[in-house]
Amino acid sequence: MSCSRAQAVLDAYGAAIGAYADAGREALAGDAAWLLMAEASEILVAKGKKVLRLEPQAGRETVLAAVLGRSGTLRAPTLRLGKRFLVGWSEALYREYLAAEQQQ
16 A cells, blocks of 8 residues: 555656566565665665664664564565665655655
8 A cells, every 4th residue: 555655756756766666576575674774875664754864884684674664575565765764654754855856
């Protein structure tokens, strides 16, 4: 459900998707998720109405605890904007960062 909401916001902003991965088929866990996040400049994790802001320097365990779901795989949706990652669903967060990307 949250992935379809994310797609609707991406469509509204005319955001081009460079690569798409179906989390149900290509789940990223542990080391694979960390390798992806370790290159980020900023990681924004939406949990309910809260947004946790992290940098890879927070450490592997801290980052993975925030970005992995109960199944041990990367939470969906996850959106990469340059070197920034948005993990989890927050319409306000998506709109804020997509609007900023359009202005660049």
